[in-house]
Amino acid sequence: MSNDLNIEGDADPAPPALDAHAQEAGEHRKAGSPPDSGLTFIGRNSALARTVGRPLLHFLHIETSAGILLLVATAAALIWVNSPIGDSYSHFWHAPIEIAVSDFVIFDEDLHGFVNDALMALFFFVVGLEIKREMVTGRLRRPRDAMLPAVAALGGMAVPALIYVGFNLGGDNLNGWGVPMATDIAFAMGVVSLVAKWIPGWLRLYLLTLAIVDDIFAILVIAVFYSSDISLGWLGLAALLCVLIAALTRIRVWQWPVYMIIGVVVWWATLNSGIHATIAGVALGLLTPARPLQRDFDARAMALWLNEKPSISVTDIRRANFGISESRSVAERLEVALHPYVSYLIVPVFALANAGVVLSGDSLRAAATSPVTIGVALGLLLGKTAGVSGFTLLATRLGLSSLPAGVSRLHVVGAAIVAGIGFTVALFVTALAFDGSAAGDEAKIGVLAASFVAAVAGLIVLRLAGLRSLAALAPARRA
Numbered sequence: 518m519s520n521d522l523n524i525e526g527d528a529d530p531a532p533p534a535l536d537a538h539a540q541e542a543g544e545h546r547k548a549g550s551p552p553d554s555g556l557t558f559i560g561r562n563s564a565l566a567r568t569v570g571r572p573l574l575h576f577l578h579i580e581t582s583a584g585i586l587l588l589v590a591t592a593a594a595l596i597w598v599n600s601p602i603g604d605s606y607s608h609f610w611h612a613p614i615e616i617a618v619s620d621f622v623i624f625d626e627d628l629h630g631f632v633n634d635a636l637m638a639l640f641f642f643v644v645g646l647e648i649k650r651e652m653v654t655g656r657l658r659r660p661r662d663a664m665l666p667a668v669a670a671l672g673g674m675a676v677p678a679l680i681y682v683g684f685n686l687g688g689d690n691l692n693g694w695g696v697p698m699a700t701d702i703a704f705a706m707g708v709v710s711l712v713a714k715w716i717p718g719w720l721r722l723y724l725l726t727l728a729i730v731d732d733i734f735a736i737l738v739i740a741v742f743y744s745s746d747i748s749l750g751w752l753g754l755a756a757l758l759c760v761l762i763a764a765l766t767r768i769r770v771w772q773w774p775v776y777m778i779i780g781v782v783v784w785w786a787t788l789n790s791g792i793h794a795t796i797a798g799v800a801l802g803l804l805t806p807a808r809p810l811q812r813d814f815d816a817r818a819m820a821l822w823l824n825e826k827p828s829i830s831v832t833d834i835r836r837a838n839f840g841i842s843e844s845r846s847v848a849e850r851l852e853v854a855l856h857p858y859v860s861y862l863i864v865p866v867f868a869l870a871n872a873g874v875v876l877s878g879d880s881l882r883a884a885a886t887s888p889v890t891i892g893v894a895l896g897l898l899l900g901k902t903a904g905v906s907g908f909t910l911l912a913t914r915l916g917l918s919s920l921p922a923g924v925s926r927l928h929v930v931g932a933a934i935v936a937g938i939g940f941t942v943a944l945f946v947t948a949l950a951f952d953g954s955a956a957g958d959e960a961k962i963g964v965l966a967a968s969f970v971a972a973v974a975g976l977i978v979l980r981l982a983g984l985r986s987l988a989a990l991a992p993a994r995r996a
Contacts, residue, residue, distance in 0.1 A: 583860040584707030587940065590865035591872040591965070598873035606873050623785065632870045633948055636863045638784055638798035640941075643859045644732050645802015646852040651729055653807035654846075663730070665909060665918040666723050670730035672908025673936050674698040674738075677900030681892035690889050693950040695742060696960050697896025699735045699942035701968070702728040703860065705935050708972050715983025716931075717923045724932045727905065735942050736799050743949040744792040751790035755797065758783045762804050769810070771847075793949065805851060810843040864941060871944045874961045884962040893963030897937040898971055905933035927985060931978035937971035939964060 598606040614631050616624040626634065651657040677697035685691050705728055709721050758779055765775065780801050787797035823829065823837040842850065874880075884890040906929050912918050920929070943964045951957030 583703045583864070586861055586865045587703060587868050590868040591940075594869045594871075594873040595876065599876055603875070610870050610873075624788075629870050632867055633945065634788060634794045635784075637867060637945065638795045639855065640798070640859050640863050640867070641736070641795040642798035642802045643852060643855050644736075645799040646805055646807075646848045646855075647802075648729060648733060648799075649803050649805060649807045650846070650848050650852065651726070653848075657726065657729070661918065663726060665912055666726035667730045668912040668917065669723075669905045669909045669933075670727045670734060672904035672911075673700065673727070673731060673901050673933070674734050674904070676904030676907070677896030680896040680900040684888040684892035684895070688888060690951070690956045693889055693893065693947070693956065693960055695735075695738050695946045696943050696950060696964065697893050697900060697939060697967075698731075698738065699939045699946065700728045700731045700901070700936045701938050701940040701942065702732070703864065704938040704940050704968065704972065708935050708938065708975055709932075709979070712976060712979045712983060715986075716928060716979055717921065717986075719921045719924055720928050720932055720979075724935065727932075727936060731936075732942070735946070736796065739793055739946065739949065740796045743946065744796075747791040748789060751786045752792065755783050755786035755790060755800075758786065759800055759804060762801070766804065766806050795945075802848075805848040807846050807848040809846045809849075812844065867941065868944070871948055872961065872965065874958045874965075876962075880958065881962070884959045887956075887959040889956045889959040890963040890966075893943075893960050894967040897939050897943070897964070897967035898934075898974075901937035901939075901971070902930065902933045905936050906930045909933070923986065925982055925986065927978065927982035931975055931982050934971055934978055935975035937975075938968045940968045943968075 594606070597603065610629040610632075611627045613627050614624065615622065624631070624635075648657075657663045678694045681694045681697055682691065685693065702725070705724060706721075709716070709724060713721065762776060762779055762783075780797075783801060784794055784797040787800075788794040819837050823834075906926075909920075909929050910926065913920055944961065947957055947960045947964065951960060
């Protein structure tokens with residue numbers, strides 16, 4: 518997704534300030550985005566821009582780059598906690614953080630809690646924006662289109678949870694049933710992108726929609742089952758402020774500082790209510806307008822009006838900028854603006870703070886026989902595969918939906934295996950369910966092992982499905 522407005526029509530010649538190196542930098546931009554100006558650092562003909570700036574920009578625009586950074590952060594956490602200075606890992610993330618005004622304490626947790634309660638609220642805000650956009654203008658807008666991935670997501674959550682419960686029924690760690698239910702969108706999409714040319718385009722949309730519906734269910738699970746000591750007063754304040762935000766958007770109050778201030782108070786009230794603070798991020802995302810104030814045609818007319826003016830003032834530029842930007846919804850603009858910070862900063866920091874687990878001989882032997890590790894690992898691997906593929910094929914058999922031409926059952930099985938990559942949200946629920954206990958480390962080992970196996974197995978199955986599809990098409994092509 519691009520921050521720049523793409524006006525259809527014939528391309529204008531490059532302005533004088535745009536040199537060959539700026540055009541080279543433009544090739545690394547996403548399709549449809551205008552090239553960087555030679556006036557910027559990226560467009561300059563400097564050694565630093567050529568060797569660092571443009572390659573880095575190109576890397577950040579690759580779909581798998583967020584997953585790569587997540588892997589690097591996970592590896593760093595594992596190396597850190599298993600190194601000779603491993604004790605510093607716990608000391609660092611449990612350093613106290615207090616935000617207070619005089620004697621009034623606003624926030625009093627450790628650094629780990631700040632990452633999980635504050636930074637991850639921004640992650641879930643972006644998730645809320647994605648859900649709202651899909652519900653208003655995307656794949657969740659038409660119930661029939663969303664039926665198949667929604668049914669698949671339901672199976673992909675119910676079966677893993679049942680597998681975990683089956684291994685831990687009667688034990689002390691039954692609370693971890695929510696860990697194997699989630700699919701990691703970034704990792705799953707990264708894996709699928711590696712075999713994109715071998716699979717139908719529909720399969721990618723199917724998995725993406727499945728992961729979004731999966732997020733909706735995961736959010737409900739966190740809100741209902743992983744919240745405690747509910748304070749109705751704080752919860753009422755958060756709800757009242759959400760109503761205020763809805764009213765302000767209704768009358769088209771468009772000053773973003775107003776919403777930012779109210780949003781911070783909503784998060785703070787939710788944090789004190791006993792419901793996990795990340796739910797505030799989701800609620801605020803769902804309240805964000807997902808329809809633009811004006812059509813693309815009006816934006817093009819505004820750009821033409823500005824182009825035809827004999828002289829342009831600052832007021833004209835501000836008016837045109839507002840008119841053009843309002844052809845894109847607030848939700849889309851916020852999602853585009855925040856997505857890089859969430860994908861390339863917040864999620865890797867979260868992995869660094871939560872993926873650290875001691876991998877000694879004793880801990881691995883304990884995990885190998887632990888019902889928590891076994892329940893999580895088999896839930897993600899077998900539960901996701903059986904639940905997603907089984908419910909998908911059942912829905913097609915019952916006539917609720919159908920698979921498009923060119924999509925085989927093996928494609929569906931491959932996508933179901935990839936859905937077993939439950940990294941980010943699975944680790945997040947682990948932190949909520951086990952609160953730093955030994956069972957939490959066992960669950961983390963299960964999540965990491967299952968996610969790795971699911972990624973490799975999913976790649977193999979999807980590649981095999983692609984080869985079979987090509988082999989089936991070969992006779993028709995020869996004819």
